[in-house]
Amino acid sequence: MTFRKKTDLTGLDIGSGAIKAAEIANTKTGSVLKKFGIIRISPGIIEKGNINEPEVVAESIRALFSKYGIKNRNVAVSVGGPRVIVRKISIRNKKEDEIHNLIRSEAEQYIPYNMEDINFDYRILEKQEETPRHRDILIVAAPKNMTDSYVRVVEMAGLKPWIMDVDVLALQNAFELNYKITNQCIMLIHTGTGRTCLSVLKNNSLFFVQDLDFGCGEINKKIVSVIGCTLDQAEEIKLTRKSQFISEQDLKKITLLFAREWCLEVSRALDFFYSTYPDETVNKIILSGGGANISEFREVLTDQTSADIRMMNPFKNFKTDKIRFTDSMLKKLAPQAAICMGLSVRRRNQAGL
Numbered sequence: 001m002t003f004r005k006k007t008d009l010t011g012l013d014i015g016s017g018a019i020k021a022a023e024i025a026n027t028k029t030g031s032v033l034k035k036f037g038i039i040r041i042s043p044g045i046i047e048k049g050n051i052n053e054p055e056v057v058a059e060s061i062r063a064l065f066s067k068y069g070i071k072n073r074n075v076a077v078s079v080g081g082p083r084v085i086v087r088k089i090s091i092r093n094k095k096e097d098e099i100h101n102l103i104r105s106e107a108e109q110y111i112p113y114n115m116e117d118i119n120f121d122y123r124i125l126e127k128q129e130e131t132p133r134h135r136d137i138l139i140v141a142a143p144k145n146m147t148d149s150y151v152r153v154v155e156m157a158g159l160k161p162w163i164m165d166v167d168v169l170a171l172q173n174a175f176e177l178n179y180k181i182t183n184q185c186i187m188l189i190h191t192g193t194g195r196t197c198l199s200v201l202k203n204n205s206l207f208f209v210q211d212l213d214f215g216c217g218e219i220n221k222k223i224v225s226v227i228g229c230t231l232d233q234a235e236e237i238k239l240t241r242k243s244q245f246i247s248e249q250d251l252k253k254i255t256l257l258f259a260r261e262w263c264l265e266v267s268r269a270l271d272f273f274y275s276t277y278p279d280e281t282v283n284k285i286i287l288s289g290g291g292a293n294i295s296e297f298r299e300v301l302t303d304q305t306s307a308d309i310r311m312m313n314p315f316k317n318f319k320t321d322k323i324r325f326t327d328s329m330l331k332k333l334a335p336q337a338a339i340c341m342g343l344s345v346r347r348r349n350q351a352g353l
């Protein structure tokens with residue numbers, strides 16, 4: 001039996017297609033995955049980071065905790081999408097306490113909101129030998145009305161939100177917990193139901209982030225427009241790849257069309273990255289999010305890039321009970337678990353938004 005520490009948190013990833021929760025225990029010999037659960041939510045309840053139906057989301061979170069026996073009600077949550085700003089800025093090198101005093105006014109020019117309307121945080125990054133006169137800082141900002149709505153829904157579910165993180169940092173965390181950090185550029189592509197987040201990491205620093213309001217829920221919309229079913233039915237058809245109303249070939253065509261559009265966005269992001277960092281090369285791409293399960297994504301991406309493409313396994317360095325979590329179960333859950341696992345290792349006493 002493993003006992004949880006007072007500072008341990010449950011990672012809670014509130015997505016627009018599924019809510020995920022991971023309870024871990026930090027022990028002397030490493031982190032142990034105690035519980036992990038996913039519950040689907042219907043389309044429209046959360047859209048583009050807006051919680052349209054808070055009662056339904058709170059009820060789903062309650063059901064998730066109860067179904068999977070998750071006991072630790074202290075949680076770390078995250079927000080993401082194009083309204084959340086995550087950006088690396090560079091300022092003239094100064095002493096760290098001077099940077100702390102300056103950073104809000106410096107950051108203001110990169111944030112398209114009034115500073116009083118946002119939650120703001122930053123990390124002073126390691127000094128770079130190549131640019132000794134400058135210091136890189138990662139700024140993070142999210143509209144208060146957005147973070148407040150997530151806090152409210154978590155409290156309505158009877159949980160205590162200790163940390164508000166952002167998806168891309170939770171994803172970086174998940175990657176760093178499980179993979180060796182190298183000085184190669186690695187692109188993380190996380191595709192959920194309504195959003196895709198692209199980021200490039202080098203060493204343990206975020207170089208580049210781009211959030212798109214574009215996820216694999218687009219496939220469902222297309223299925224609806226072709227056969228006139230509901231979005232929920234389209235989700236079932238997408239997952240099972242079977243329907244009496246549409247042939248497997250037509251389904252494949254729809255999926256391929258979407259995969260090509262998605263790859264176009266990825267190559268645009270890569271072009272933008274190379275125009276900013278012409279000396280860098282992305283030679284590895286790590287996929288996560290439920291969209292990573294779609295084989296057409298991987299096929300089209302493999303055709304279009306010479307990078308090594310892998311799926312993220314966010315459970316890799318966690319100890320697991322082999323009876324509760326079989327290898328095939330973990331493999332199936334892995335893509336959708338990435339952000340949640342990155343959140344689960346946060347501690348009560350750490351900073352967040």
Ligand SMILES: Nc1ncnc2c1ncn2[C@@H]1O[C@H](COP(=O)(O)OP(=O)(O)OP(=O)(O)O)[C@@H](O)[C@H]1O
Pocket residue numbers: 014015016017018019191192193194195196215216217235238239288289290291293294335336
């Ligand atoms: N095996 C699979 N084949 C096809 N699609 C899948 C598969 N597994 C999951 N998905 C899709 O992945 C999506 C859910 O992924 P995920 O949980 O990462 O998204 P989310 O967090 O709910 O969305 P978002 O973060 O964009 O709000 C759903 O659209 C689901 O249909």
Ligand SMILES: [Mg+2]
Pocket residue numbers: 013014015016192193339
């Ligand atoms: Mg998500």
